[in-house]
Structures are given as structure tokens and as C-alpha cells.
Amino acid sequence: MSALLTLPKLTDAPQVAMRDAWGNGLVELAKDYPELLVLDGDLANSTRADTFAAAYPDRFFEMGIAEQNLVGVASGLATLGYVPWISTFAAFLAKRALDQIRVVVAQPHLNVKLCGSYSGILTGKTGKTHQSVEDIAVFRAMPGVVTIAPADANELRAAMRAMMEDDNPTYLRLTRDPSPVIFPDDYRFEIGKAVLLREGGDVGIISTGVQTIRALEAAEMLAERGIAASVLHVPTLKPLDVEAIVALAERTGTTVTAEDHSIIGGLGGAVAETLAEHRPTPLRRVGWHDTYGESGPNDALLEKYGLSSRHVAEAAEAAARAKS
Amino acid sequence: MSAHATQITPFTRSLDELAALSAETRRLIVETIHHAGAGHLGGPLSATDLLVNLYFDVLNIDPARPHWEERDRFILSKGHSSIALYVVMALRGFFPREELKTFDQIDSRLQGHPCMKSLPGIDMSTGSLGQGLSPGVGMALGARLKGLPFRTWVMLGDGEIQEGQIWEACFTAARYELDNLTAILDYNRLPQFGWPQTGGFTRSRPIDDPAAKFRAFGWHTVECNGHDHADIRRAFQAALAHRGQPVCVIAHTVKGKGVSFMEGDFNWHAKVPTDEQRDQAIAELTAGRPNGREG
Numbered sequence: 001m002s003a004l005l006t007l008p009k010l011t012d013a014p015q016v017a018m019r020d021a022w023g024n025g026l027v028e029l030a031k032d033y034p035e036l037l038v039l040d041g042d043l044a045n046s047t048r049a050d051t052f053a054a055a056y057p058d059r060f061f062e063m064g065i066a067e068q069n070l071v072g073v074a075s076g077l078a079t080l081g082y083v084p085w086i087s088t089f090a091a092f093l094a095k096r097a098l099d100q101i102r103v104v105v106a107q108p109h110l111n112v113k114l115c116g117s118y119s120g121i122l123t124g125k126t127g128k129t130h131q132s133v134e135d136i137a138v139f140r141a142m143p144g145v146v147t148i149a150p151a152d153a154n155e156l157r158a159a160m161r162a163m164m165e166d167d168n169p170t171y172l173r174l175t176r177d178p179s180p181v182i183f184p185d186d187y188r189f190e191i192g193k194a195v196l197l198r199e200g201g202d203v204g205i206i207s208t209g210v211q212t213i214r215a216l217e218a219a220e221m222l223a224e225r226g227i228a229a230s231v232l233h234v235p236t237l238k239p240l241d242v243e244a245i246v247a248l249a250e251r252t253g254t255t256v257t258a259e260d261h262s263i264i265g266g267l268g269g270a271v272a273e274t275l276a277e278h279r280p281t282p283l284r285r286v287g288w289h290d291t292y293g294e295s296g297p298n299d300a301l302l303e304k305y306g307l308s309s310r311h312v313a314e315a316a317e318a319a320a321r322a323k324s
Numbered sequence: 325m326s327a328h329a330t331q332i333t334p335f336t337r338s339l340d341e342l343a344a345l346s347a348e349t350r351r352l353i354v355e356t357i358h359h360a361g362a363g364h365l366g367g368p369l370s371a372t373d374l375l376v377n378l379y380f381d382v383l384n385i386d387p388a389r390p391h392w393e394e395r396d397r398f399i400l401s402k403g404h405s406s407i408a409l410y411v412v413m414a415l416r417g418f419f420p421r422e423e424l425k426t427f428d429q430i431d432s433r434l435q436g437h438p439c440m441k442s443l444p445g446i447d448m449s450t451g452s453l454g455q456g457l458s459p460g461v462g463m464a465l466g467a468r469l470k471g472l473p474f475r476t477w478v479m480l481g482d483g484e485i486q487e488g489q490i491w492e493a494c495f496t497a498a499r500y501e502l503d504n505l506t507a508i509l510d511y512n513r514l515p516q517f518g519w520p521q522t523g524g525f526t527r528s529r530p531i532d533d534p535a536a537k538f539r540a541f542g543w544h545t546v547e548c549n550g551h552d553h554a555d556i557r558r559a560f561q562a563a564l565a566h567r568g569q570p571v572c573v574i575a576h577t578v579k580g581k582g583v584s585f586m587e588g589d590f591n592w593h594a595k596v597p598t599d600e601q602r603d604q605a606i607a608e609l610t611a612g613r614p615n616g617r618e619g
Contacts, residue, residue, distance in 0.1 A: 037469075061465065064499075069458045069492035076462020079440075079447065080393075080470065084462075099452055100489070104459055108440050108449045 004196060005184065010217055013180035018210070019117055021153035022174055023048030025160045026085060027055045033164050035081055039063050041070045041088035047117040047174075049087035067097040074112045075104035083111050083164065089123075090116025090132035090173060098138065101169075106144045111167045114139075117174040119149075120209065120260030121288075121305060124176055127295035133288040136208075137265025139171040140238050146191060147237040149173035149209035152181045155235060158189035166191055175260075177298065179210050194241035196248075200228030203320040204252035205312065206245060208234045208259050208267045211287075214302075215258045217309035218316060227320050234267060245274050249281040254319040256284045258312045263287040282322065284315045330386045330417070335557055337381045342553040345415060346376045350582045351609045352411040352424060358602040360428040363436070366592045367481060368408035370512040370550070370577040375412045377556045378477060378508075387417040390444035396474050397463045399448045401456020402481030402510060403437035404594070409446075410434050418445040454487020456480065457507060461497045464505035464570075475504050475564070482511045485534065491541060497570040498542025506563045507543075507572040509534055510550065512579040516593045527590040538572040550575030582609055 030036050030052065042065045044050040053060040063070040067088055074084035086093065093101075093116045105112045116135055123130045139147040146168045150156040156174070163170050182197075197212070198219050207215035212233040219229040232248045234241060249255055255275065259267040268285030275281045286306065293305060302308040349372050357363040379385070383396040400409050407427060414421045419433070426432035433443040437451030448459045460478035467474050484490065497505055511534060518527035535545040544566045548559035556575070563571040579593070580586030583605040597605060 058469075061500075063496055064492075066489075066492035066495065068455075068489040069461070069496055072455055072458020072489065072493065073462040073465065073496065076448070076459030076464075076476075077466045079459070079463060080466035082466060082469075100455060100458070103452045103455055104449060 004199060007182045007197060007216070010180050010182070010213065010220070013182055015178035016153035016181050017178045018150070018153055018156050018175045019046070019048045021156050022115065022117070022160070023051030025157045026052040028157070029160060029164055030056050030059065033083065035083045036164065037061065037077060037082050037084045039070055039074050039084050039086050041065060041067050041092065043088055043117070047087040047115070067092050068100045071097040071100040071112070072104055075108070075110050078110035078112050083113065085113040086115055088117070089130060090119035090135045091130050094132060094135035094138045094171075101145070102142060105169045106142050109144050110169060112169050113163055113172060114170065115172045115174060118176045119173045120175060121293050121301050121307065122175060122177050122260070122298045125295045125297070128292040131293045133262045133293070134265070135171070135173060136237050136259075136261045136267065137269065140265060140270060144169060145238065146170040147173070148191070148235055149237060150235050151210060151212040151233055152179060152183055154181050154183035154185060154187055155189060158183070158187045159235065162189040162191050173209060175210050180213050182213065182216070189235070192236045192239045192241060194232050194234045194236070194244035196230065196244070197233050198229065198231040200230045201252055202228045202323070203316045204230045204232060204248040204255045205316055206232045206234055206248065206255055206257045206267065206271055208237060209261075211258045211260045211307070214307070214309040215312055218258070218312035221309065221313040222316055225317065227317055229316055229320075237267060237270060240270055240274065242274050242278065245271055246278045249275055249279050254282045254323045256286060256312065256316045256319050259287040260307055261287055262290065264290060282319060284319050286312050286315050330388055331384065332381065334382050334384070335561060339553045342376060342380060345380055346373050346553070347582070347609050349376055349408065349411045349415065351606055352414070352421070353407050354583070354597060354602060354605045354609070356407055356411065356424045356427050358597050359425055361596050362428050363407050363596070364404045364594045365586060365597070366514065366579040366590070367402060367405040367510070367512070369581045369583065369586065370579045371402070371405050371408050371479065371510045372581065373551045373553060374479065374508055374510065374556060374575055375408050377553055377560065379412045379416045381557065382560055383477070384474065387445065390418065394472055394474050397447045397460070397476040399450065399456040399460050399476070399478045400438055401450055401478050402453065402484055403450035403456070405481070406434070406436065406438050409438060413445055419443075453481070453484035454489045457490055457493035457497075460505055460507070461493050461502065464497070464502040465500060467504055475506065477506050477508065479508045479510060482509055482513060482534065483515045485509070494538065494541040494543060501568055502570045503567050505570040507570070509572055509574045510577050511574055512577040514579040514588065514590050514593070516590065518590065535572070535574045542569060544569045544571045545574055546571060547574045547576065550577035551581055584608060
């Protein structure tokens with residue numbers, strides 16, 4: 001087990017929107033990787049691909065509101081050695097263009113970076129058509145597609161560089177709104193590795209994406225109640241770090257997953273499968289429970305659908321108490 | 325000129341030689357489907373002359389270097405006609421003709437639908453209809469970006485242009501003025517199942533003027549008889565000469581072309597011939613009906 005990262009106090013952490021970091025990250029990478037291109041589905045000013053379009057207009061291609069063609073064009077460019085990064089919303093990419101991703105990206109294993117912005121529930125009051133709660137499940141089930149959900153802007157930046165050094169087709173799960181930056185500036189991302197962010201023996205919280213921030217907040221609430229929680233952040237949903245998940249279950253004896261995604265096929269499903277097969281351990285799952293969302297303010301959505309840090313803390317406390 | 329010559333000078337092969345290659349391709353298609361006990365016949369036979377013409381008289385390709393960066397690209401969007409492409413590739417020297425016997429068998433490079441990971445020379449995997457034109461747009465854009473002179477050709481079935489993605493791709497190709505992209509529409513007007521109509525049922529598509537649709541999306545169109553090598557050559561030359569727009573060659577074809585009892589019969593979309601039917605088909609294709617029913 002590697003040393004824990006030194007995290008800032010969550011309340012002191014600067015807030016950066018992952019989409020802003022993504023747009024800036026593309027510009028940064030484009031200097032080092034001339035093969036990087038960006039293809040947009042008429043959402044560049046939402047996804048922040050417009051930052052790249054302004055810096056590298058010759059390497060930016062507008063494909064209009066036509067996600068199936070967007071993916072197919074990227075596939076054709078990838079056959080020539082380009083590495084196309086796709087800019088659209090997770091909800092449309094993972095479903096509208098799914099067969100295209102399967103047939104011309106995943107099956108021929110072409111190096112296309114599928115970036116789903118506005119993932120999960122917090123999509124700017126747009127409601128269930130734009131919320132994406134099945135994308136992880138979709139890509140976990142698709143052979144050959146690496147699936148990554150970073151926790152913050154710095155981890156995203158590091159993950160993007162790791163993606164350029166890797167030639168697998170990859171789904172990158174992005175969020176819209178500002179959230180605390182906890183990873184250090186010089187963080188190095190390793191595809192397929194989970195990261196232990198907090199150590200505690202009473203309960204193991206396993207989280208992914210920005211929900212890791214809420215898992216850390218939950219761990220602090222638990223500490224005030226005398227419960228020591230571990231937080232294992234799983235930014236790579238596929239390939240899954242089975243070893244780290246099993247090791248956490250061994251150390252804590254009870255686990256909780258936390259994700260802004262359906263527990264069916266998401267992190268909750270993945271951990272349930274892993275533990276059932278390798279080390280049966282009690283598990284509670286915080287996430288979407290087989291339902292669609294609605295439009296509303298972020299706090300109200302997290303509260304109504306059971307995704308707030310308080311909900312994670314309650315599940316973890318119940319898990320810890322059930323153990324003793 | 326040997327059929328196995330590597331690179332070619334476009335538009336120089338004799339029409340008799342192309343007709344002979346078409347007949348040989350059709351015989352091998354029928355033999356292979358009979359041997360495999362599976363596969364499609366109607367569509368491959370309608371596409372045969374177009375594929376022979378492209379691979380033997382147009383495409384700048386080299387079977388010895390299937391990944392050569394400057395080669396012309398070809399995508400068979402109507403992937404279920406794979407056997408026609410495989411036969412033409414074998415005759416062109418991409419792999420031994422003997423390998424056709426592995427078609428549709430386990431561990432074969434010749435998958436039911438073309439797979440670029442399995443078979444060098446396949447420029448894009450296809451099979452789920454309506455998807456081939458978009459990667460073609462990507463290749464054409466990429467060629468322009470790299471400053472490479474190659475051309476991208478995509479063969480579409482007339483059934484699969486019911487898929488909306490085809491028109492998404494058409495919109496984008498015209499928007500980027502991709503005059504290094506050519507689509508070929510195998511317009512055989514015979515679907516797998518068909519359409520209900522008042523008082524009955526039709527398996528023939530109405531004449532629905534696909535050229536007007538492509539033009540409405542900003543493409544240039546050229547029409548030809550897809551079974552007449554002289555006319556195909558004229559259409560392909562016109563496509564190559566056009567500037568400022570992508571071009572669609574609307575090739576009027578007959579499903580099952582070359583075998584009397586298969587022509588225009590939807591039942592031969594994907595049916596395996598009996599030994600007797602195979603023998604009759606080979607006899608007809610050997611006797612030579614170069615222009616088929618009309619000829």
C-alpha cells in the first residue's frame with residue numbers, strides 16, 4: 001500500500017469545474033502531442049472544448065448535432081494515427097452513439113478518447129434527459145474500453161496525460177460544476193490504480209468521480225462521531241483495481257460504495273461482483289437506485305436522491321455499527 | 325497485365341479483362357457461399373462489377389503493403405456483401421484464393437462482416453448498417469490534414485441509407501467540401517424483407533431518386549449502369565474530376581446479377597444454393613452473360 005496523499009482541508013480547497021480543466025488540459029496536451037484532435041457535437045462552449053478551438057483552430061472539427069457521425073468520423077481519423085478527443089455530453093455519447101462506439105471504436109480497438117461531459121446528476125438544471133446515470137455500466141460492459149472518472153480538476157489533468165500515453169479507446173467521465181481540488185498539482189495518474197485517500201479501520205468507503213469528495217466529507221463527519229473510515233478512490237472503473245478493493249475489505253471488514261451513477265452496473269455493481277467473488281464482505285451502496293432524475297438545484301438533487309455526503313456518512317455509520 | 329500486379333495505372337485495363345474478372349468473381353462468390361453453407365448472395369452479386377472495377381482499375385493500392393499510408397481507402401459500408409470484397413481482394417493478391425474456403429469458419433480472417441483487425445487490407449470494420457460513411461469522412465478529413473493525396477471510397481447499400489447516420493455524414497462531408505471522398509450507392513432496390521402497401525406487399529423499393537437526396541445534402545451525383553464496366557469507368561472518372569464537393573455515384577444494379585434464377589429475387593438475399601443450383605449458376609456464369617438479363 002502506497003503512502004497516503006496529503007490532502008488539503010476540504011473547506012480550504014479551491015473550487016474548479018472539471019470541464020474548465022478539461023478544456024485547458026487539451027490545450028496543454030496539444031503542445032506535446034501533435035496527433036491530438038478535438039471533435040465537437042455543437043456543445044464546445046458547454047464542454048469547454050471552445051478553449052481548444054480558440055488555441056488550435058486547425059485541429060478542431062465541428063461535427064454538429066449528430067453524435068453517431070461524430071464517433072464514426074473520429075474512428076476514421078484514428079485509423080490515420082490521430083488521437084481524436086470527443087466533446088459532447090455523457091448522456092448522448094453513451095447512449096445515442098453506443099452502437100457506433102461498439103462497432104467502429106471498441107471492436108477495431110481504435111484510439112478514440114470518448115469524453116462525456118455533464119455526467120451524473122448535477123447537469124445544470126437540465127433534468128433527466130441530460131443526466132447520465134448509466135454511462136459507467138455501459139462502458140464497463142463493453143470489451144476493450146478503459147473507463148475513467150476523476151475526482152477533481154488536478155486528477156483529471158493527470159489522467160488526460162496518462163490517456164495520451166495509452167493507446168486504448170477510453171471513456172472519460174466529466175462533470176459540469178466547480179468542486180474542490182484535492183489532488184496535488186504534480187499528481188501522476190496511473191490507469192487501473194485505485195488511490196487510498198484516508199485510512200481508518202471501522203468501515204471502508206469506496207468511491208469514484210466527484211462523489212469521492214463527498215465520501216471524504218462523510219469520513220470527516222464519521223470521525224466526529226468516533227468512527228474511523230477509510231476512503232478508497234477508484235478513478236478507473238475498468239480495468240478495476242481488484243487487489244486494492246479486496247485489500248480494503250480485508251482491513252475494514254465492511255464496505256460502502258459511493259457514486260453519482262446507478263448502482264446497477266456502476267461502481268456499486270463492480271465492487272459487489274468483486275467482493276462476492278474474492279472476499280465476501282458486507283456492502284452498502286450509495287448511488288442511483290434504478291430511477292431517473294429531474295431538474296433542480298444541486299443540493300436539492302443530492303438530498304432527494306440520496307447522494308449527499310450525509311447519505312454516505314449514514315450508510316457508512318450503519319455499516320460500521322452492524323459490524324460490532 | 326497480370327491480375328496480381330501490385331500498383332496499377334488507373335483506367336487502363338481492357339473492358340474484356342474487367343468483364344472476365346467479374347465473371348470469375350461471381351463464380352467464386354457462388355462457390356464460396358455454397359462451400360460455407362452460409363452468407364449472402366444477392367447483394368454481393370449486385371456489387372461485383374463495381375468492386376472489380378475499383379480494385380482492378382481505380383484504387384491506388386498495393387496488396388504487398390496493405391497499411392501503406394498513401395493508399396486509397398475503401399470501406400464496404402454494406403458489410404454483409406463481404407464475400408464479394410473478399411473474392412476481389414483474393415484475386416487482386418491480398419491473400420491466397422485458397423483462403424476463401426475459410427470464409428465464416430472459426431478462426432478465419434474472413435469474418436462474416438469485414439473486420440480490420442483480422443484482415444490486412446480492410447480499412448474499416450463494418451457490419452452494423454449505416455455506419456461506413458462517417459469513418460470515410462474521417463479518413464478524407466485526415467488526408468487533407470496530413471496533406472496526403474489519397475482518395476476515400478465508401479460503398480453504400482440502398483437499404484442502409486434509410487439509417488439517419490448516413491445523412492449526418494453527408495451533411496458533414498458537404499460542410500467540409502470533401503472532394504476526396506466518393507460514395508458508391510449499390511442501387512439494387514431490393515431489401516431483405518420489404519414494405520406493406522395497399523392491397524398487398526412489395527419487396528421492391530419504389531424508385532425514390534436517391535440522387536436528388538444526395539444533391540439536397542450538398543453532394544455532386546453521377547449515375548451509371550453498375551454492371552457495365554465502360555459506364556462505371558465513365559462515372560468513376562467523373563467523380564475523380566469533380567472539385568469542391570463530395571461525389572456520390574448512383575450505380576443502378578440488379579440484386580443477384582449474373583445468375584438467371586437469382587436476379588431480382590429477394591429470396592437470394594442470404595440463401596445457400598443447393599448442389600444443383602450451384603452447378604447451374606456456375607454454368608451460366610461460365611457461358612457468359614456479361615450484361616445479364618438486359619444484355
